[in-house]
Amino acid sequence: MTNKLYDTSLSLLTDLYQVTMAYGYWKSGTSEKEAVFNLYFRKNPFAGGFTVACGLTNVIGYIDNFGLSKKDLRYLETLTGSDGQPMFEAAFIEYLANLKLTLDVEAIPEGTVVFPNEPLVRVKGPILQCQLLETPLLNLINFESLIATKAARLRLVAGNDTLLEFGLRRAQGVDGGMTASRAAYIGGCDATSNVLAGKLYDIPIRGTHAHSWVMSFENEQTAFNTYADVLPNNVTLLVDTYDTLQGVRHAIETGKRLREQGHKLSGIRLDSGDLAYLSIEARKLLDEAGFDDTSIVASNDLDETIINSLKQQGAKIDVWGVGTKLVTAYDQPALGGVYKLAALRNDGGNTSGLAWDYKMKLSEQAVKTSTPGIQQVRRFRDERGFLADMIYDQSQTHGADENHNYGSIDVTMIDPLDFTKRRRFAADQDYEDLLVPVFRNGECVYDKPNIHDIRARVHTQLAQLHPGVKRFVNPHSYPVGLERSLHELKTELILKLREG
Ligand SMILES: Nc1ncnc2c1ncn2[C@@H]1O[C@H](COP(=O)(O)OP(=O)(O)OP(=O)(O)O)[C@@H](O)[C@H]1O
Ligand SMILES: O=P(O)(O)OC[C@H]1O[C@H](OP(=O)(O)OP(=O)(O)O)[C@H](O)[C@@H]1O
Numbered sequence: 029m030t031n032k033l034y035d036t037s038l039s040l041l042t043d044l045y046q047v048t049m050a051y052g053y054w055k056s057g058t059s060e061k062e063a064v065f066n067l068y069f070r071k072n073p074f075a076g077g078f079t080v081a082c083g084l085t086n087v088i089g090y091i092d093n094f095g096l097s098k099k100d101l102r103y104l105e106t107l108t109g110s111d112g113q114p115m116f117e118a119a120f121i122e123y124l125a126n127l128k129l130t131l132d133v134e135a136i137p138e139g140t141v142v143f144p145n146e147p148l149v150r151v152k153g154p155i156l157q158c159q160l161l162e163t164p165l166l167n168l169i170n171f172e173s174l175i176a177t178k179a180a181r182l183r184l185v186a187g188n189d190t191l192l193e194f195g196l197r198r199a200q201g202v203d204g205g206m207t208a209s210r211a212a213y214i215g216g217c218d219a220t221s222n223v224l225a226g227k228l229y230d231i232p233i234r235g236t237h238a239h240s241w242v243m244s245f246e247n248e249q250t251a252f253n254t255y256a257d258v259l260p261n262n263v264t265l266l267v268d269t270y271d272t273l274q275g276v277r278h279a280i281e282t283g284k285r286l287r288e289q290g291h292k293l294s295g296i297r298l299d300s301g302d303l304a305y306l307s308i309e310a311r312k313l314l315d316e317a318g319f320d321d322t323s324i325v326a327s328n329d330l331d332e333t334i335i336n337s338l339k340q341q342g343a344k345i346d347v348w349g350v351g352t353k354l355v356t357a358y359d360q361p362a363l364g365g366v367y368k369l370a371a372l373r374n375d376g377g378n379t380s381g382l383a384w385d386y387k388m389k390l391s392e393q394a395v396k397t398s399t400p401g402i403q404q405v406r407r408f409r410d411e412r413g414f415l416a417d418m419i420y421d422q423s424q425t426h427g428a429d430e431n432h433n434y435g436s437i438d439v440t441m442i443d444p445l446d447f448t449k450r451r452r453f454a455a456d457q458d459y460e461d462l463l464v465p466v467f468r469n470g471e472c473v474y475d476k477p478n479i480h481d482i483r484a485r486v487h488t489q490l491a492q493l494h495p496g497v498k499r500f501v502n503p504h505s506y507p508v509g510l511e512r513s514l515h516e517l518k519t520e521l522i523l524k525l526r527e528g
């Protein structure tokens with residue numbers, strides 16, 4: 029991994045069945061067969077209308093650092109089957125010891141808004157290698173995309189207010205906390221309270237103080253004055269330990285002392301009670317005392333719904349501190365991303381004459397039926413923003429040129445869940461193909477953007493989305509369809525598989 033948080037190889041961070049399948053491919057002589065897998069999710073989280081792609085930087089770190097250590101190999105040697113015999117032959121362990129990833133990987137850049145069924149990552153190469161990556165890739169992309177999406181939703185309601193991530197203490201473990209801080213910043217938070225995330229990821233860090241500070245002094249006024257004396261350039265005082273409005277008055281007294289010393293009272297923090305009423309009253313007290321540049325920070329189990337409500341109530345809050353409900357994605361604890369085989373290289377076993385043998389998983393539920401093909405996503409747009417996304421198969425041109433420009437042919441995309449819903453785009457409609465090359469033959473070819481540019485991308489991407497797609501209640505479904513010939517390929521394959 030890039031952050032060196034764990035001083036250990038993460039190459040065994042996978043499910044056992046990936047290793048047993050890898051063994052199976054190796055043993056049956058198919059390990060080098062060229063495969064294509066797509067990573068995608070089926071439903072936007074939080075009943076929302078969009079998702080923010082996140083986690084690619086850590087995927088790159090994982091792949092770049094892939095390699096089983098001696099200890100990993102020794103551990104695999106100790107595994108036994110139900111008969112007590114070693115699970116894997118020594119020659120397979122030797123094969124793993126020398127395994128270098130030679131994959132081609134394409135991905136949608138972090139910070140891009142994405143939608144159900146779109147491949148966020150596409151992995152091509154020896155099937156054994158593709159298989160080993162299934163679990164870590166899902167682990168890395170699912171959680172970060174979930175948290176970045178949650179943060180983006182918070183940003184949508186917070187508008188231009190400052191948004192702080194305070195979640196480390198309630199996060200799901202060390203990595204849950206670290207990863208959430210990164211993704212929350214990308215999604216739209218301005219800073220985190222997590223100091224290690226600040227150091228490792230170059231995220232701004234911010235903080236106030238806890239109730240214990242106030243409780244450890246004889247009285248609140250002394251606590252505030254002492255804090256201001258030791259940190260005069262970073263004074264945000266938590267005012268609700270005993271009586272919130274009395275606390276504001278004490279903070280004002282400390283603010284006056286700070287002014288005399290040439291400093292300022294940056295803020296006060298409210299952490300309980302009716303945040304609308306208390307912030308309005310606190311604002312009045314601060315303004316009357318001439319502290320109209322002192323900001324009001326609020327925290328206490330906030331989420332996008334409460335922030336929205338507080339804003340509607342006219343709350344005078346400038347800074348929102350959000351912890352538990354952000355970093356644990358409280359109302360939806362997982363994004364259901366999946367990784368599915370979509371094609372195998374036709375090496376003569378298939379008489380179709382096509383380069384690839386297309387693969388898909390059938391399901392009684394149409395949404396769970398996977399899509400075959402070497403998929404790319406084409407996002408059509410105009411000067412007002414994004415119009416629709418079309419998933420197409422890059423392995424066949426269907427009348428288009430080698431860059432999949434459709435020349436004079438209009439492009440038709442078909443809703444995969446309702447074939448009668450079609451959209452046509454003129455051949456000269458402006459577009460962007462979303463998946464970009466990340467690895468070629470195991471070498472990273474991607475110029476990784478820094479975290480601040482990724483965060484800025486979320487902002488500009490969301491600005492391109494119609495407000496209806498961004499609303500929280502029954503959002504409008506952003507159109508995502510299959511290019512006509514991919515739809516035909518899929519239908520043909522479904523019919524063949526059902527007959528079979
Ligand atoms: N005006 C408001 N409108 C909507 N929700 C609010 C408002 N004020 C506070 N909340 C939210 O209500 C929830 C609970 O607040 P409540 O006042 O019941 O407990 P509390 O203030 O945490 O109590 P305690 O004093 O024990 O800390 C929190 O999630 C808080 O963000
Ligand atoms: O509420 P969250 O969104 O998770 O934000 C983090 C919370 O952590 C701190 O509380 P603390 O751990 O002192 O406990 P408390 O909830 O009793 O205030 C802080 O005062 C916030 O309330």
Ligand SMILES: O=C(O)c1cccnc1
Pocket residue numbers: 194195221234235236237297327349351
């Ligand atoms: O700095 C703060 O105010 C803070 C940090 C972590 C959790 N709650 C609040």
